[in-house]
Amino acid sequence: MSLKIRLTRGGAKKRPYYRIVVADARSPRDGRFIEKVGAYDPMKAKDDPARIVLDTEKVQAWLAKGAQPTDRVLRFLDAAGLAKRPARNNPQKAEPGEKSKERAAKRAEKAAPAEDAAA
Numbered sequence: 001m002s003l004k005i006r007l008t009r010g011g012a013k014k015r016p017y018y019r020i021v022v023a024d025a026r027s028p029r030d031g032r033f034i035e036k037v038g039a040y041d042p043m044k045a046k047d048d049p050a051r052i053v054l055d056t057e058k059v060q061a062w063l064a065k066g067a068q069p070t071d072r073v074l075r076f077l078d079a080a081g082l083a084k085r086p087a088r089n090n091p092q093k094a095e096p097g098e099k100s101k102e103r104a105a106k107r108a109e110k111a112a113p114a115e116d117a118a119a
């Protein structure tokens with residue numbers, strides 16, 4: 001059984017509230033879970049200590065049993081000092097796609113004769 005430490009959404013429309021739970025990876029997002037290990041309230045201020053509430057002992061126990069946190073939960077655990085989140089770097093992310101490069105080359109070809117005529 002593959003275990004995940006992940007968020008389940010609660011709260012009203014446009015007012016999210018998340019529980020941090022340990023669940024089987026195959027169960028639905030807001031479905032059955034094994035244990036609640038914390039809560040996350042994104043509506044609170046970023047510097048509010050009640051924004052993220054974690055039961056550190058339970059989290060450490062589940063990590064020791066092999067539960068894998070999702071990326072968002074891993075950010076919370078890294079901030080709490082419970083797990084290390086490796087830094088990510090994708091320099092190709094901001095690079096334009098193939099079609100965009102082709103369009104830019106065509107525009108440059110069309111603009112070159114106009115510049116020569118103006119000079």
